[in-house]
Amino acid sequence: MVNVFQTFAYGILGDRLKSRREKYYGLRLDILKARMKTTFEMYLATTLVCAALVGAVGTVITILIVYVFASLNIITASLSILIGIGFSMLTYLGFLVYPSLVAARRGRRIDAILPYAINYIAAMAGAKVIPADVFRSLAKADIYGDVAVEARYIVRDIDLFGRDLNTAVKNVAATTPSQHLQEFLYGVITTSTSGGELEPYFRIKADVYTSENRRAQKEFIETLGFIGEMYVAAFVAGPLLLIIMLSVISMLSGGAPTLLYLITYLLIPLGGAVTIFSTQMAAPRA
Numbered sequence: 001m002v003n004v005f006q007t008f009a010y011g012i013l014g015d016r017l018k019s020r021r022e023k024y025y026g027l028r029l030d031i032l033k034a035r036m037k038t039t040f041e042m043y044l045a046t047t048l049v050c051a052a053l054v055g056a057v058g059t060v061i062t063i064l065i066v067y068v069f070a071s072l073n074i075i076t077a078s079l080s081i082l083i084g085i086g087f088s089m090l091t092y093l094g095f096l097v098y099p100s101l102v103a104a105r106r107g108r109r110i111d112a113i114l115p116y117a118i119n120y121i122a123a124m125a126g127a128k129v130i131p132a133d134v135f136r137s138l139a140k141a142d143i144y145g146d147v148a149v150e151a152r153y154i155v156r157d158i159d160l161f162g163r164d165l166n167t168a169v170k171n172v173a174a175t176t177p178s179q180h181l182q183e184f185l186y187g188v189i190t191t192s193t194s195g196g197e198l199e200p201y202f203r204i205k206a207d208v209y210t211s212e213n214r215r216a217q218k219e220f221i222e223t224l225g226f227i228g229e230m231y232v233a234a235f236v237a238g239p240l241l242l243i244i245m246l247s248v249i250s251m252l253s254g255g256a257p258t259l260l261y262l263i264t265y266l267l268i269p270l271g272g273a274v275t276i277f278s279t280q281m282a283a284p285r286a
Helices: 004-020 025-033 040-069 074-126 131-140 142-159 165-175 179-193 198-253 258-282
Strands: none
Touching: 004 040, 025 040, 025 074, 025 165, 040 074, 074 131, 074 142, 074 179, 074 198, 131 142, 131 165, 142 165, 165 179, 179 198, 198 258
């Protein structure tokens, strides 16, 4: 949803950014794939204003810290400005990357639910429901998550913009973040324009994607087992052995158990965080 800040940023820079659409083609496509409810000009304007504000605030805070804990001179002031510019650049890059991350997450969710959605489509087609109504029905089925969202864009193009089914399907195929869904939709267009029957095509694709989904789930289970073994060896058994050894050494030498604290409060929590992150990255759905 558009908020006041986005409207403010667009009012300042929006008109000037329309001429830069070609330069930011990748960003425009990522925004479409992420189904973000904003225009390219508004998003980029928000990005630039946020980057400028973060840079300014970062510079001021850094100067204040330097002023309180050290002497403020030309060198420290210049370094503070450079740090502020660094914060600004990181904010700018973060905004540019964010839509691609959202799109990738949506793509994984679509791939995970796509076999079940295509089975639903095949069942509807088997009941002799016309293709446009099949997508309308899918668009209303929230249980299919982001696949239903993609179907809503097809329905929008048909009902709101007056486009024919093939054009609407082609538009969504060009902007969906899922390669599997893209291939499926282009297949719908090819089958429809060549005069073929859609129901057999839906059945075949449902079987293919169901098989691929089962293979992906099997690979994930195997990967999860490997991650679990690595976690036990590296972050349970290993640290436990080190803790016992360091405790004995500390008792005998009377020294401060610094390494013991590092293992307990840094290594073990870090290992858990790495394991959780690895599991999420390996998962077939986001």
